[in-house]
Amino acid sequence: MRKYYVDGPMGQVHIREQGEGPALVLLHQTAWSSLQFKNAMPPLAARGIRCIAIDTPGFGMSDGPDTPPTVTDYADSLAAVIEALDLDRPMVLGHHTGASIATSFAAAYPGVVDKLFLHGVPIYTEEERAQRLSKPHYDQTPREDGSHITDRWGIANTVSGNKAAPEAIHWSLVHFFWAGPNEWFGHHAAFKYDIEVDFKALVTPTVVISNSGDVLHRKMPYLQELRPDFTYASIEGGTFHIVFEDAERWAALVADHILGESG
Amino acid sequence: MTIKRGYADGPFGQLHYEEAGDGVPMILLHQMVQSAVQFRPALPLLAKQGVRAIAVDLPGYGMSATPDHAPTTDEYASIVPALLSHFGLDKAAVCGHHTGASIAVAVAHRYPDIVSKLVIQGVPYFSAEEMAEHAARPHGAEPVVNDGSHFNKVWDRYQGAGKGESSTDSIQWSVLCYFMAGETEWHGHNAVFNYDIMPAVEAIKAPTLLISNTGDMLSPQDQNLAAARPDFEFKKIDGGTFQYVYDDAEAWASIVAEYATRS
Numbered sequence: 001m002r003k004y005y006v007d008g009p010m011g012q013v014h015i016r017e018q019g020e021g022p023a024l025v026l027l028h029q030t031a032w033s034s035l036q037f038k039n040a041m042p043p044l045a046a047r048g049i050r051c052i053a054i055d056t057p058g059f060g061m062s063d064g065p066d067t068p069p070t071v072t073d074y075a076d077s078l079a080a081v082i083e084a085l086d087l088d089r090p091m092v093l094g095h096h097t098g099a100s101i102a103t104s105f106a107a108a109y110p111g112v113v114d115k116l117f118l119h120g121v122p123i124y125t126e127e128e129r130a131q132r133l134s135k136p137h138y139d140q141t142p143r144e145d146g147s148h149i150t151d152r153w154g155i156a157n158t159v160s161g162n163k164a165a166p167e168a169i170h171w172s173l174v175h176f177f178w179a180g181p182n183e184w185f186g187h188h189a190a191f192k193y194d195i196e197v198d199f200k201a202l203v204t205p206t207v208v209i210s211n212s213g214d215v216l217h218r219k220m221p222y223l224q225e226l227r228p229d230f231t232y233a234s235i236e237g238g239t240f241h242i243v244f245e246d247a248e249r250w251a252a253l254v255a256d257h258i259l260g261e262s263g
Numbered sequence: 264m265t266i267k268r269g270y271a272d273g274p275f276g277q278l279h280y281e282e283a284g285d286g287v288p289m290i291l292l293h294q295m296v297q298s299a300v301q302f303r304p305a306l307p308l309l310a311k312q313g314v315r316a317i318a319v320d321l322p323g324y325g326m327s328a329t330p331d332h333a334p335t336t337d338e339y340a341s342i343v344p345a346l347l348s349h350f351g352l353d354k355a356a357v358c359g360h361h362t363g364a365s366i367a368v369a370v371a372h373r374y375p376d377i378v379s380k381l382v383i384q385g386v387p388y389f390s391a392e393e394m395a396e397h398a399a400r401p402h403g404a405e406p407v408v409n410d411g412s413h414f415n416k417v418w419d420r421y422q423g424a425g426k427g428e429s430s431t432d433s434i435q436w437s438v439l440c441y442f443m444a445g446e447t448e449w450h451g452h453n454a455v456f457n458y459d460i461m462p463a464v465e466a467i468k469a470p471t472l473l474i475s476n477t478g479d480m481l482s483p484q485d486q487n488l489a490a491a492r493p494d495f496e497f498k499k500i501d502g503g504t505f506q507y508v509y510d511d512a513e514a515w516a517s518i519v520a521e522y523a524t525r526s
Contacts, residue, residue, distance in 0.1 A: 003277055003326060004270055012268055014326075061268065061279075061326060142431035146418030146438070153411030170407045173414070174442050177435065 001041065006084040008077045011063025014055040015081070019045025022114075022258065023090035025082065026053040027098030029120070029240065030186030031176045033060025036095070039247030040254075047255040052090070054081060056101070056186065059179050068185045071193040075105035082112065091258065093117035095243055096216070097190040106206075107198035116202065117254060119209040120216040120240060121223055122190050123199065132191045137184040140177065152176060160239045163213060168241035200226055207231045207257050211238035233257065266306050271349035273342045276328025279320040280346070284310025287379075287523050288355040290343055291318040292363030294385070294505065295451040296441045298325025301360070304512035305519075312520030317355075319346060321366070321451060324444050333450045336458035340369035347377055356523045357469075358382035360508055361481065362451045365458055371471075372463040381467065382519055384474035385481040385505065387455045388464065388488040398456035402449040405441075417441050424480065425504030433506035464492060471495040472522045474515075476503035496522070 005012045016034040018041045028036040034053035041051040057077050058064025065073070078101060082090060092113050094102030099118040106113045124132070138155070142148055156169045156176075176183055208230050210217045217234075224232055233253060235242065243250050255261075270277045281299040283306040293301040299318035309316040320327040321339060330338075347355055356379050359367030364383040371378045389397065405413045421437045422429070441448055473495045475485035489497045498518055500507070508515050 003279070005268060014268075142435045144422070144427070144431060146415050146422070146434070149414040149418065149438070150411050153414065157411075166407050166409050166411075169411070170413075170442070173411070174439055178439055 005061075006081055008057065008080040008084075010057040010065045010069070010073070010077055012061075013057065013063075013077065013081050014061035016041070016053045017051065018042065019048070019050045021048040021050050023050045023052055023087050024258065025078070025087070025090050025092045026051060027078070027092070027094035027101050028053070028056060028059070029096030029098055030056075030190065031059060031179050031183045032172060033062075033175055033178075035060065035171065035175070036244050038244070040243055040251040043248055043251035044255055047251075047259065049255060049258060052085065052087075054078070056097070058182055058185050059175065064179075064182055064185065066182075068188050071100050071104045071189045072108065074101045074189060075108055078105050079109055079112075089114040091115040091117065093119070093254065095119045096122060096240065097186050100190045100193050100195055103195055103198050103202065104193065106204045107201055110203050113204045115258070116204045116206040117209060117257070118206060119243070120214050121195065121199070121208060121219060122216060123195050123219050123223060124191070129191045133188070140181050140183065149173065149177065160241065161213070164239040164241045165245050168239070168245050171244065172241065196226070199223070202227070207233060209233050209235070209253065211235040211242050213238045214240050214242070216240075231257070266303065270326075271346055273322065273327075273345040274338070275322035275330040275334065275342070278322070278328075278342055278346065279326035280317055281306060282315070282317045283307050284313075284315045286310070286313035286315050288315045288317065288350070288352050289382075289519075289523055290346060290355050290357050291316060292357070292359035292366050293318065293321065293324070294361030294363055295455075296324065296444050296448045297437055298440045298443065300325065300436050300440060301509055304509060305516045308512055308516035309520050312516065313524040314520050317346065317350070321363070323447050323450050325440065329445075329447055330450070333447070333453050336365050336369045336454045337373060339366045339451075339454055340373050343370045344374055344377055353377065354379045356380040356382065358519060359384075361385045361387065361505065362455050365455045365460060368460060368463050368467065369458070371467045371469045375468050378469040380523060381469045381471040382474065382522060383471065384476075384485075384508070385479045386460075386473070386484055386488050387481060388460055388484040388491075389456075390461065391459060394456050394458070394460075398453070402453065404444075404446045404448045414438060425478075425506055428478065429504040429506040430510045433509040436509070437506070461491075464488060467492070472498060472519075474498045474500065474518060476500040476507045478503045479505050479507065481505075
């Protein structure tokens with residue numbers, strides 16, 4: 001595993017890389033960082049895939065903007081990274097907010113992406129998006145007794161249906177507070193973004209992944225209706241931390257699709 | 264002045280650093296269990312006052328690679344010549360706080376030719392007997408538990424260490440850095456308490472500034488050190504906690520920059 005920075009339009013972008021072979025760019029969900037793929041990168045690398053996991057601007061060790069960016073802004077940052085690394089037609093994989101960025105990028109830069117992987121596509125109705133955007137942001141202000149962290153633990157656990165492993169909740173919290181007061185930028189961008197337009201227009205071969213324990217799993221039939229020509233793959237169970245918690249199983253599915261051994 | 268981050272290769276794998284300024288070079292070594300984040304408020308202030316400030320994450324902390332064994336203080340010290348060669352520098356001032364001060368002492372002891380000046384604060388200047396007592400105490404990282412209360416435990420520990428007088432911001436970063444370090448968070452303290460610091464201090468040849476703040480738990484050790492080396496410049500500050508470097512960055516940076524740039 002090698003870590004490094006490249007310069008992007010929003011400042012320094014932090015990257016974790018492992019493996020040799022066809023390049024697979026990995027985009028994490030909010031509020032994580034490339035560390036979300038820490039457990040998945042070794043098995044992917046062992047299958048001959050070059051994993052390039054990127055800290056989205058404002059998360060992990062990447063610089064962030066001062067004002068809320070759009071998904072298009074994140075996609076432009078990704079374009080700068082791919083150019084700086086001189087990647088020739090990489091595959092791009094995004095999970096949740098990362099899937100939004102991947103979709104926007106593939107749509108805005110057709111021909112650049114060899115293959116697209118979208119896991120947990122945040123495709124919401126206009127009402128769902130408006131409702132989510134109207135919610136107040138979590139107040140991160142540190143309290144003397146540290147209860148701002150444990151209160152958040154409760155929320156994170158509830159959101160996962162009390163099913164996520166403590167280790168996954170733990171790391172999601174470390175990332176949440178590490179990102180700081182602008183942590184909400186990630187979800188704000190994702191819920192402002194009308195992914196349906198870009199999703200319908202994609203010209204890139206796409207694999208849509210979902211796991212039945214993920215809140216976004218219910219959107220699978222709708223996605224299939226929009227793009228019956230895409231490949232769809234489901235994993236039984238798991239939470240929205242599946243990439244971290246069940247990395248072996250997840251990486252095997254992704255590698256099978258990349259190497260054409262998906263059955 | 265903006266902070267730039269990067270990686271250098273070191274004896275334990277990749278070393279992550281944060282850097283600002285282009286004046287007199289200075290390597291900054293953090294306390295346990297933190298990272299270069301400890302110096303974030305101070306870096307631009309040092310830079311403005313003529314210092315090229317390079318704060319490094321010690322091996323196993325922040326974003327730096329984790330060693331495969333618990334390093335000795337002398338082994339930690341060996342990262343400094345590696346850093347200087349990365350930056351193409353022959354010499355630099357070395358500044359360390361708490362565990363970082365122990366390591367800075369070891370750098371000045373083992374590599375006298377590369378240290379232009381030494382700045383140490385809150386030095387674990389213990390006798391061999393006191394060291395053995397500390398080293399015998401049980402150690403180990405706080406494990407992740409189901410209800411997230413491990414965050415509270417570490418939060419309370421740090422709040423207590425500053426008698427509730429540290430800023431909540433500094434406590435927050437300490438807690439996050441603690442969990443970033445993970446299972447090997449005890450490595451740094453282990454090195455400190457197994458280090459024979461007294462003869463090393465005796466051997467120091469570099470011009471040295473010893474800073475001490477009375478609210479720091481290591482203030483008595485600083486006093487003993489000042490008595491042992493009356494030739495060191497001694498700067499005593501009233502109050503503050505072990506988070507002085509972060510909480511009073513402005514005052515701290517002025518003292519350090521004045522000493523570093525003095526001809």
